[in-house]
Amino acid sequence: MKPFTFDQIPLMMNKIHDKLEHLEKLILRISNTKEDKEDILNIEEASKLLNLSVSTIYSKVSRREIPVNKQGKRIYFYRHELMQWIKSGRIKTYLEIKNDIEKRSKI
Template sequence: MDINEISFENLPKAVAHLVKEIGEIKLLIQNVQVFESKELSIPIGIEEASRLIGKAKPTIYALVRQRKIPSYKYGKKLYFFKEELLEWISKGKKKTIQEIESEVLKYNHNRNRESNRK
């Protein structure tokens, strides 16, 4: 269907075509999400973990020794899960000034309510 030729007469065909296209796009997105979730649950080695988090292998070994990074050891090999590494990275997020100010205001508000109850 030529999208440049949409008129009132062929509007139902155009809508039907768009609905079909949207359905195909939804299916593609669902397939990608299933693939990504399966990919996240496959263990990876230290090389891929190093690339994923952007740290050198010796740094990763040090983090593992200090038990600061989620890891698994089987025999002499270290394994990681992408999902856990990405979660570990997100936990290191530094708060913005707005987030800190919001927490302070919330804390002060709750503290004032507690003192007013006494």
């Protein structure tokens, strides 16, 4: 590594900051992925996560609208499955729809 001048310090600090920010994002993504896949929730925890009442969750389970795991009379949820379920209901923006149409017309 070459020595740098005093005038280069702000530039070097920005580079260091950007690299640290990138590393932090990578670490958070890796740790969240591991935790999310292993997190098992009971109905009360799922209720808090989804901001739905317990009775609403039971209704969705009985209508098979929500991913669930059953052991005997107890039901459990995987956090990552619930998050995927939430994301599956996402409504596309006008721009996303327009881009999809343009991609299809090119094919």
